[in-house]
Amino acid sequence: MLINELAKKTGISVHTIRFYEKSGLISGHRDPMVKSNNYFHYDDVVVEKLELIRDAKSIGFTISEIAQLIEAWYDEQLSLDEKLKVLDAKLESIDEKITQLKAMRKLLKVFRKDIINGDC
Amino acid sequence: MLINELAKKTGISVHTIRFYEKSGLISGHRDPMVKSNNYFHYDDVVVEKLELIRDAKSIGFTISEIAQLIEAWYDEQLSLDEKLKVLDAKLESIDEKITQLKAMRKLLKVFRKDIINGDC
DNA sequence: AGCAACCATAGACTATACTCTAATGTTGTT
DNA sequence: AACAACATTAGAGTATAGTCTATGGTTGCT
Structure with missing residues (x-):
């Protein structure tokens, strides 16, 4: 095409x-x-x-x-090794991002509770 | 300071x-x-x-x-409502990002298995 | 043949998020 | 008083990731 x-x-x-x-x-x-x-x-x-x-x-x-x-x-x-190296690095960075996102989500949820309770 | x-x-x-x-x-x-x-x-x-x-x-x-x-x-x-609106939008976009990251992780893991088995 | 709709290349322009430089003034130590 | 180390502003420069324009050629339909 x-x-x-x-x-x-x-x-x-x-x-x-x-x-x-x-x-x-x-x-x-x-x-x-x-x-x-x-x-x-x-x-x-x-x-x-x-x-x-x-x-x-x-x-x-x-x-x-x-x-x-x-x-x-x-x-x-x-080579297989080189492919795995790239792949594993990407998988690791994905896991790290998920961890950071979850931490931020937790933070925002706590903040959400606080402002509803009028603590902020 | x-x-x-x-x-x-x-x-x-x-x-x-x-x-x-x-x-x-x-x-x-x-x-x-x-x-x-x-x-x-x-x-x-x-x-x-x-x-x-x-x-x-x-x-x-x-x-x-x-x-x-x-x-x-x-x-x-x-106002409380405006704060919640921003916060909930951010929480939603975080959840969406986590979902997308997990999907990509799954994809890469399948691909990883495939290349180890020599299917790629 | 005429013409709209497509194709290619080169290069200009935009937005985002910095990063650095220049010019100039202030502070603190010797 | 001299001088390094700090402060300010304005504006230039960089990297990334597009987005658009200009120019010129090609294709397919009437």
Whole structure:
């Protein structure tokens, strides 16, 4: 599919997709048979990657963290050990974020009780 | 205390503290008695606020979200209802983030198993 | 052939959140 | 009095992550 269809399918704008491509997160490919234009084509793996990007972004991962994750996920060159290293680091940072979020939730809940009781 | 001491106490740089002050998250006050300089003084509430800012930032809250939270926490003018509204919105967004993080953790754990089994 | 809708690239612009520099004045110690 | 270490403001610079504009070429439909 071409970029416009990809954008419609993922809900991510053409501009943003191009930005992600320039950042190395995804890549389209040209058809060497076609000489009349230089259009890029994108397959279903790119759709998958863009969905992963959206999910990873929503939990606060940066572009370069997502790049690592995608490399671990899709790069056949990378060794098992290197993949595990990236993965375990990400899992650890997720656990840390969950811990911090829970601490903040607890804090806010205590504060909520306090203001209802008129202590604040 | 003056800004330098505040920076040392919180581990947040003088520049960043000034940035937070300009953003309205905290505020120092001048001593009207002192005429020879225009130095700002900061109290322990500011230390508290800066610690809240650091915690809130680490879980991905933006400056303007933190501003709302600090307003709910410290602004006596704000009504109970308005405070609760802000607080409940923040609690909800925290729960949502935790849910998303857990989903991503699950995904990564499945992927981890797969690559160990050589399915990837 | 005409034309809307698409494609590509380069580069400008925006928002957020800092981070630093310059210029200038004050305080405290020797 | 000299001087380091601090204070202030204004404004410039950086990094991240987009978002948009301009320009020019291509495709598909009438």
